[in-house]
Amino acid sequence: MRKDVNKLAAKDVPLKPATGTGRVDQVIDYIRDYVARENLRPGAKLPSETKLSTLIGVSRPVVREAMRALAGTGLIEMAVGKRAIITPLDGEMIGQVIENAVLIGQADTRNVLELRRSLEIGMVALAATRRSPDDISKLRSLLEAMRKALHAGAEYSALDLRFHLALAEAAGNPLYVILIEAFRQVFEASMRDGMERRSSNSEVEKVQQLHEAITEAVIAGDPAGASRAMSDHFDEAYDKFWSDRIGRLSELQRE
Amino acid sequence: MRKDVNKLAAKDVPLKPATGTGRVDQVIDYIRDYVARENLRPGAKLPSETKLSTLIGVSRPVVREAMRALAGTGLIEMAVGKRAIITPLDGEMIGQVIENAVLIGQADTRNVLELRRSLEIGMVALAATRRSPDDISKLRSLLEAMRKALHAGAEYSALDLRFHLALAEAAGNPLYVILIEAFRQVFEASMRDGMERRSSNSEVEKVQQLHEAITEAVIAGDPAGASRAMSDHFDEAYDKFWSDRIGRLSELQRE
DNA sequence: AGGCTAAAACCTGTATTACAGCTTTATCTG
């Protein structure tokens, strides 16, 4: 007696009957639409799984799979006992996607570094035209802290990340912040070793000088100069990461 | 008699017992490790769900949720009847992630266009140094086709996309190709309307001229010139998309 | 009456079983 019910329930449900794709995909679309329709913002709660499943007319496992897929793209976050919430995009998702590409041999670390180079060169140009007084003082204090931590290795690396993030914020485009974080994640995963070898005094001093040049240009409102300085900064990184550097890339973007 | 079995099966399983995170997350890690360990490449098949579930010691729904999450990040692809396969990264996933950000109001279309601008300016500089004879002939033939389709609206748009993709390929970095595709997707979703309004003869002619300028610089092996031309191209786009353009961005990156 | 505690209601995480429908493989037949 129960089997017949199952068959029926599996066939004529109140869902877009056409699409032909699986039910899970339909629920994914449904939830996306729901977020758009209700104008949900980060922190907002989704209906419970059971509510959604009865509402849409599918079983709870299907709803769970759909949610898990959306959690995979970083739209929502699932937690035990609590209802799923909308999460702001952070670098992790994009970082993971790029990691995937590296994992299956579709891209390598040099590709990623090139990408980051393009991005940050454009980013500082924007930062030079949009930086606020707050941004300027933040950059200055970071630079000062970095000078003090010149020979502190790990601490300098952490500050370096914050420096680039501060530039991204100064650029006034949230996507830059997200991508900087994503790249950091990829590099950490991809080259768990290396690093820390810029210990040489002259090298670290040069890096600091380049940081200062970037900052000065940004503060002075000089986009071209900022781009040039960032370009030099990446040339440094290239030299450091690959001894067999494939021809200084400095010649590329700044004439 | 069955319940006790369940309880046991739910407690002491041969899985990393420590992490504390949910089982699904552990299976996600397991599969990622599996892919890395076996050096799987796009097209390779994953073990069946039941095999994985018995192997890892979790139920099939858990394996399915993990797979669904990985499918969400674009690492694998699930199909009915067939086993899941490794899929190459394409623009769709990153496009979807950025769409999510726009969906929840974390970024807007201008942010995306700015990002794309940075990327493509760097991209053509690389293209100008790495283009192969094949790339050159491809760009030339595309340019010719575009000239013939100058007033064909939709067709010109399609060719425009292929033109930018050809540049991405010439840059010799697969990530550029992926991101160009991702951006296309975001723009299509985000501005289902507009577009098609560059019908004016003088406007479309100017676009074509900029395309030609980019191509010439790339072929000539002139990175700075290519970047400059691409920068102009994006200024055009800005003027077209937002009448209240926020100050010509041309001044930014090319001195 | 007010604040704190304990219980109930709700929710997610996971397991089990069942079956429909699609794919692939192997077998059997002409």
Add this chain to the structure above:
DNA sequence: CAGATAAAGCTGTAATACAGGTTTTAGCCT
């Protein structure tokens, strides 16, 4: 030997059950 057909395997989905975490409610004590 080749093509058709049946069997085996796999995924998609549903229904049910229960453990354990979270939030809310209601009662109790001060």
